[in-house]
Amino acid sequence: MRILRTDEARFAGLPDYPFTPHYLDVAPNLRMHYVDEGPESASPVLMLHGEPSWSYLYRHMIPQVAAAGYRVLAPDLIGFGKSDKPAAVEDYSYERHMEWLASWLEALNLTNVTLVCQNWGSLLGLRLAAEHPQRFSRIIVGNGMLPTGENRVPTAFSLWKAFASHSPWFPIGRIVQLGTERTLSKAELAAYEAPFPTADYKAGARAFPKLVPLSGDDPSGEANREAWRVLEKWRKPFITCFSSGDPITRGGDRYMQRRIPGAHGQPHITLRGGHFLQEDSPEDFSRIIIDALKSEMAA
Known part of the structure; x- marks a missing residue:
């Protein structure tokens, strides 16, 4: 496996991203980067990004939740951000992503975790919580699902x-902009492009759409499906925080609310924005997380 590592200089001076980098080897010669802000002894909030973004997506939310007294961790999935990037699309699989993320979670020995996930962060995060339920105390999902291949996929996803898979042109910044209602600045667009100096670095981003289960086999x-069997008995808090303008995940919130016991009676909300609601409604999304954590303390 040929591993690429983005030069740290490409991340210098990114707007609103002052966070100290942290690194952990999740496999031999494979390094994962993560943001770790707030008191180390506080309850951890795990923010998982998706496709084709990185922890930069949460830059406006991390300080707000950390300032409220919580430990915020936002890893870059392998193939994204400051994490290492295997150079071939074939190097990536759903199971490998799960192994890398579980290795990170266990190495840090995180417990009492509040999971915040969106897009592929949900495909990985919901599996992670179902496979390590003792480590998680609540789940907050924004514009994400856990597909099993048994339901029809939206045309927009196809x-x-x-x-x-096929376009020779794969502009990361523009792709993020297409999923965002507000206009990103040139510096923000450049920040989303920063991890990917050449096409070789984009294998992980190109791989993700192919890894979504589209059939039962x-x-x-x-x-x-095994993860869903766990989630169907999940009685810890489960909150959906979807946006009003996402054609790919629309309706997934109501599906999970019906199917997961921990979702009953929770303060589900629909926020203004596109697919990347972290860009369109970061303050409101942060407030949902903080209120959920405070409600547990009050109880």
């Missing part, structure tokens, strides 16, 4: 998968 379908 088009996106074809583009990621998909290799990851059964593992996801």
